[in-house]
Amino acid sequence: MFNSLIKKKIDKNLLEYKKIVVWGFGGLGELALSKWLPADKIEYIVDTNKKNLDKKFKKINCFTPKKILQKKPDLIIVCSNAYLEIFKYIKEKNIKCKYYYIYELFLIDHNSCNELTNLYIDLVATKNCSLLKLLLIKPQVLVNITYRLSKYLRKYKLLIIFYWLIAFLHYLFCMILSIQLPLNVKAGPGLIFAHPGTIVFTRNAKLGSFVTIYHCCTIGTTLNGGNPVIKDFVTIYTGSQILGSTVLDSHSRVGAMSLLLDFKGKKNSTIAGIPAKTINQF
Incomplete structure (x- = not known):
């Protein structure tokens, strides 16, 4: 469909x-x-x-x-x-x-409020195969599934019992797969967790569409209260820390083990280092 x-x-x-x-x-x-x-x-x-x-x-x-x-x-x-x-x-x-x-x-003309369509795009972007095979080789999509379904169900008062059930499963899968994704996080379609394991989000993080995050990454706040904004088509590689009021513009890549603190990125760029800097622009 x-x-x-x-x-x-x-x-x-x-x-x-x-x-x-x-x-x-x-x-x-x-x-x-x-x-x-x-x-x-x-x-x-x-x-x-x-x-x-x-x-x-x-x-x-x-x-x-x-x-x-x-x-x-x-x-x-x-x-x-x-x-x-x-x-x-x-x-x-x-x-x-x-x-x-x-x-x-x-x-183009996509309604990002439609969480069921967002979920389908998440799954296709992660890997195009049957759902059973996807669950076997990419079990982290269970976090996507419960995240999207929870956000969809909580809009409907008559479905509140199902919302609490799916929300419970969401946090259970988050614990098992070591991906801390609060339901308050705003994320566009095409959210990809390349691998499960030690991925942490602050509840106020904002993610655009087709954001890919590798393992051992933190998208977190600071004592100053800043929260990261990650725009469309951004890839964050292993071990990177995106902290504070960092803004990653569209079509950006963050190299492995980078530290971005209140960093303002540019479009079509590669960012890397501790502290991070723009090392290439396309």
Whole structure:
């Protein structure tokens, strides 16, 4: 059901484009092509992995990125975790067309108050497979499931008994998986815990969409009362501490073992160090 809803929304948002290129033919690219993107508008696929160049999707061929310089599209949809590097390539080659990371299409006109849709996006972003397999290989999604369901149920007075049950399970799973995620935390869709283990949030933290957090991280307050704000498409790697009034702008990466205290980040940047500083901008 949610796949069809996302596909309809993406189809609507892509109406103005006639020639679309998909960059990336790995797992995410195959998922996007089969589930979400309009195949009749896809001109061709590009990928830097030579193993993918021999593959086809519904008679749509895969080429190297040089193809874009020869036959320019109206829109490039990037289906790769290396999307910032790909965006940089597009800019450097002066390719004049619109481009999006595939998950950015999910957020156009998205109602972030719909926690059930948010939950589906969490699960797809974590790993696209059956729910049973996902629970076996990524048990930390139990925290996502109970977090989203609790926030959904507490809106309805008639469901208050179910809310308390799911909320109890939420804190139980938080304890077992060592992920302290208070229900007061505000988080957009696509919240990913890469691994379970020692992840702590202050109750007043604000997270945007498609935030990925690795193990042994703290998103915490300080004695001054500041609370972190993390915007869209941010990845925080192992052992990092995001403290106080830190603001991480969209499309940022925080290197492992970094300390950010009242830090003001920039868009499209890599941040690392103790104390942290911006070491690269895309």
